[in-house]
Amino acid sequence: MNREEAPGKSPEDMYIQQKVRVLLMLKKMGSNLTPSEEAFLRNYAGVVHSQMSQLPQHNIDQGAEDVVTAFSRSETEDRRQ
Amino acid sequence: VTVGERDSGVAKVAEWQHTMYDLDSGINSGAPTVRDEDGEFTSSKHYTMTTTVTREEPDYEITTRSHRVRAAMFPETLEAGTTILSTQTDPSEMTNVQRLAEPSQLLKTAIVHLINYQDDAELTRAVPELTKLLNDEDQVVVNKAAQIVNQLTRKEASRRALMQSPQMVAAVVRAMQNTGDMETARATASILHNLSHQREGLLSIFKSGGIPALVRMLSSPMESVLFYAITTLHNLLLHQEGAKMAVRLADGLLRMVPLLNKSNPKFLAITTDCLQLLSYGNQESKLIILANRGPEALVHIMRTYSYEKLLWTTSRVLKVLSVCPSNKPAIVEAGGMQALGKHLTGSSQRLMQNCLWTLRNLSDAATKEEGMDGLLQVLVGLLSSDDLNMLTCATGILSNLTCNNAYNKTLVTQSNGVEALIHAILRAGEKEDVTEPAVCALRHLTSRHQQAEVAQNAVRKHYGIPAIVKLLNQPYYWPVIKAVVGLVRNLALCPENQAPLRDAGATNRLVTLLLKAHQDAQKHGSSAQQTYQDGVRMEEIVEGCTGALHILARDPINRAEIANMQTIPLFVQLLYSPVDNVKRVAAGVLCELALDKPSAEIIDSEGASAPLMELLHSNNEGIATYAAAVLFRISEDKNTDYKKRVSVELTHSLFRHDPAAWEMAHNSVPMDGPYADAELDVGMVGYSGFPADMDGMDGGLMSEDYPGTLPYDSQPY
Numbered sequence: 155m156n157r158e159e160a161p162g163k164s165p166e167d168m169y170i171q172q173k174v175r176v177l178l179m180l181k182k183m184g185s186n187l188t189p190s191e192e193a194f195l196r197n198y199a200g201v202v203h204s205q206m207s208q209l210p211q212h213n214i215d216q217g218a219e220d221v222v223t224a225f226s227r228s229e230t231e232d233r234r235q
Numbered sequence: 236v237t238v239g240e241r242d243s244g245v246a247k248v249a250e251w252q253h254t255m256y257d258l259d260s261g262i263n264s265g266a267p268t269v270r271d272e273d274g275e276f277t278s279s280k281h282y283t284m285t286t287t288v289t290r291e292e293p294d295y296e297i298t299t300r301s302h303r304v305r306a307a308m309f310p311e312t313l314e315a316g317t318t319i320l321s322t323q324t325d326p327s328e329m330t331n332v333q334r335l336a337e338p339s340q341l342l343k344t345a346i347v348h349l350i351n352y353q354d355d356a357e358l359t360r361a362v363p364e365l366t367k368l369l370n371d372e373d374q375v376v377v378n379k380a381a382q383i384v385n386q387l388t389r390k391e392a393s394r395r396a397l398m399q400s401p402q403m404v405a406a407v408v409r410a411m412q413n414t415g416d417m418e419t420a421r422a423t424a425s426i427l428h429n430l431s432h433q434r435e436g437l438l439s440i441f442k443s444g445g446i447p448a449l450v451r452m453l454s455s456p457m458e459s460v461l462f463y464a465i466t467t468l469h470n471l472l473l474h475q476e477g478a479k480m481a482v483r484l485a486d487g488l489l490r491m492v493p494l495l496n497k498s499n500p501k502f503l504a505i506t507t508d509c510l511q512l513l514s515y516g517n518q519e520s521k522l523i524i525l526a527n528r529g530p531e532a533l534v535h536i537m538r539t540y541s542y543e544k545l546l547w548t549t550s551r552v553l554k555v556l557s558v559c560p561s562n563k564p565a566i567v568e569a570g571g572m573q574a575l576g577k578h579l580t581g582s583s584q585r586l587m588q589n590c591l592w593t594l595r596n597l598s599d600a601a602t603k604e605e606g607m608d609g610l611l612q613v614l615v616g617l618l619s620s621d622d623l624n625m626l627t628c629a630t631g632i633l634s635n636l637t638c639n640n641a642y643n644k645t646l647v648t649q650s651n652g653v654e655a656l657i658h659a660i661l662r663a664g665e666k667e668d669v670t671e672p673a674v675c676a677l678r679h680l681t682s683r684h685q686q687a688e689v690a691q692n693a694v695r696k697h698y699g700i701p702a703i704v705k706l707l708n709q710p711y712y713w714p715v716i717k718a719v720v721g722l723v724r725n726l727a728l729c730p731e732n733q734a735p736l737r738d739a740g741a742t743n744r745l746v747t748l749l750l751k752a753h754q755d756a757q758k759h760g761s762s763a764q765q766t767y768q769d770g771v772r773m774e775e776i777v778e779g780c781t782g783a784l785h786i787l788a789r790d791p792i793n794r795a796e797i798a799n800m801q802t803i804p805l806f807v808q809l810l811y812s813p814v815d816n817v818k819r820v821a822a823g824v825l826c827e828l829a830l831d832k833p834s835a836e837i838i839d840s841e842g843a844s845a846p847l848m849e850l851l852h853s854n855n856e857g858i859a860t861y862a863a864a865v866l867f868r869i870s871e872d873k874n875t876d877y878k879k880r881v882s883v884e885l886t887h888s889l890f891r892h893d894p895a896a897w898e899m900a901h902n903s904v905p906m907d908g909p910y911a912d913a914e915l916d917v918g919m920v921g922y923s924g925f926p927a928d929m930d931g932m933d934g935g936l937m938s939e940d941y942p943g944t945l946p947y948d949s950q951p952y
Contacts, residue, residue: 165882168882168886169882169885172863172882172885172886173867176860176863176864176867176885177864179856179860180826180860180861180864183857183860184728184789185789185823185826185827185861185864186789186827186830188830188868190871191867210856215819215823215857216682216683217682217721217724217725217782217786218721218778218779218782218816219639220637220638220639220678220679220683221638222598222599222602222635222638223599223631223634223635223672223675224599225595225596225598225599225631225635226557226558226563226595226596226597226599
């Protein structure tokens with residue numbers, strides 16, 4: 155049985171799954187990983203593969219949204235005629 | 236000049252013939268006056284001497300002008316025995332005068348005299364008579380009287396006499412309203428129009444109820460009546476106090492807006508100016524214009540005509556409407572942005588400026604509008620202007636149009652918008668009206684579209700970084716600071732920008748601002764009492780600065796600099812913020828800082844674990860991820876109990892949306908030891924063992940002995 159494809163099968167599996175997911179999310183959000191974290195991902199390539207498709211498709215952390223400015227708060231007189 | 240001699244009557248006739256009538260009534264010459272088919276009076280041009288003297292022995296003869304007038308107008312007042320010069324040559328045939336002894340004809344003749352001699356006394360006496368005639372039942376009489384009065388209004392003296400008579404003006408108004416005859420309508424409208432060139436006339440029209448009547452004439456099928464009516468109303472609106480209210484009450488707007496479909500540019504110019512006068516500062520008027528499809532008609536004018544004055548008056552109406560939240564979307568939907576954009580490159584400065592102000596007002600309602608390419612490119616071009624008003628508008632419009640619109644962002648980037656904006660910022664100096672929107676526009680261009688990276692690089696390539704970071708200096712104008720902080724964050728996403736940003740002192744300034752803003756926010760107690768400075772909350776500055784530092788911390792040198800500025804305690808404190816965004820950026824920056832072991836230790840020693848554990852449960856994926864990563868990083872050297880706790884918490888958070896995983900977790904080996912926790916559900920998760928990497932290996936690589944397999948049979952902890 156391929157434990158990698160059965161989430162929650164064992165606590166160890168779950169832990170690995172959690173960590174892989176967190177690291178993949180970090181990468182997706184543009185963050186750096188430590189060398190050991192990169193190695194971890196390499197080691198659990200299979201889990202990585204299965205987790206990749208389960209990551210949310212939308213962008214997670216793109217910073218603050220654009221906001222419009224309401225310029226039309228009050229009428230202004232003609233500044234020039 | 237008075238004429239005493241009878242035989243100067245010929246001269247008088249000659250003089251009459253120079254009047255506007257060019258008529259010879261035949262009083263002296265005796266020439267029969269022929270009334271032709273259309274009612275016009277013409278002379279037959281046969282002059283015969285036809286004077287006869289009456290039989291009576293006169294006391295005196297009627298020779299003076301005033302006597303002649305009196306004879307014509309008020310024969311009953313003549314003294315007995317007065318000789319009247321009669322032109323009757325043939326007793327069987329009536330003279331012209333006798334034949335045409337209609338009041339109007341007599342009057343017309345008399346008034347012709349009056350016009351010639353401008354005698355105020357006679358004028359004053361004529362006015363009541365004319366007034367009576369205007370009120371006559373007989374529409375023909377009314378028509379004639381109206382025509383006479385119309386003529387009188389063309390000369391100053393007679394005009395003055397007319398406007399000084401309230402009864403006269405009221406009679407004109409009444410006649411205009413009630414008539415079914417087109418000519419009468421035209422003449423009466425013309426009278427009011429002529430009177431409206433003086434204040435006294437305006438007042439008399441206003442007091443006589445002229446406004447409702449004039450408004451009704453706006454529905455006339457006659458172009459001339461329309462013209463007189465709208466022009467008179469325009470004069471009233473411009474110069475008569477109370478006129479605006481009266482026009483509004485008389486449903487003036489309802490009648491005026493449909494006139495926007497006419498095609499005479501000058502007529503339209505007056506009409507639009509009326510609309511502007513009525514709707515400025517009056518919300519109800521703006522809504523009436525909207526309800527009658529005003530925006531479409533006005534936009535159509537901007538698109539179609541080239542008469543400058545019309546375009547200018549129309550742009551003023553649009554400007555007035557553009558501050559109305561209901562009109563704004565209607566103007567945009569009607570193509571207002573594109574139509575106004577057509578006039579930004581012409582020769583009329585006043586038109587261009589009005590269009591710009593209007594576009595700026597509308598811009599926040601136009602962020603999803605398509606077909607703006609031309610406008611955007613023109614605006615980028617305007618950024619090279621030295622005119623402050625123009626720069627203020629161009630930057631403002633660009634800022635809004637690039638807001639959440641990837642297409643517009645890409646277009647502006649490709650049109651050298653970045654370079655143009657940087658130059659505008661450099662030229663504007665401390666003029667926040669320009670720098671704030673310009674920086675916002677750059678902030679929009681540097682994120683969330685395909686060419687965001689191009690824009691981020693372009694800022695650096697056009698030497699924008701030092702200028703931008705300089706804006707973080709004192710004196711602080713917080714809206715600009717907020718915009719710059721957001722832009723710096725985006726710029727830092729580009730690795731090549733990290734060093735230039737550092738060199739320009741960005742890190743230093745951001746930390747200083749963060750500390751100051753945090754202090755200010757703390758001073759005011761709970762977050763319920765938010766601190767505003769220049770309309771910006773200090774909590775926003777805290778969030779923005781932390782967010783920028785988060786991205787700057789991706790660079791190892793920046794990261795060290797940030798940590799060295801004693802920022803970690805503050806970031807840990809921010810983990811407790813009630814605001815999700817603040818939690819996210821705080822966890823994010825700590826996540827980056829924790830890459831370095833010394834920083835990870837400081838983070839841990841500041842007690843970050845507790846709040847981070849809480850954050851694992853966040854609904855926000857970003858927050859939960861950063862929190863987990865920090866916990867992983869600070870727990871590398873920790874004992875397995877700690878790691879287990881982390882894992883348990885993670886399970887509850889990261890898999891709680893996965894029922895199967897949750898089930899599995901709950902059904903596994905029961906939890907033991909000190910981890911039974913009120914937060915955890917019944918059926919705690921326990922672990923028989925953990926993978927090797929959790930067994931105290933400090934950052935070392937996983938053994939190559941375990942490629943692709945799970946070390947599930949490792950030592951129990």
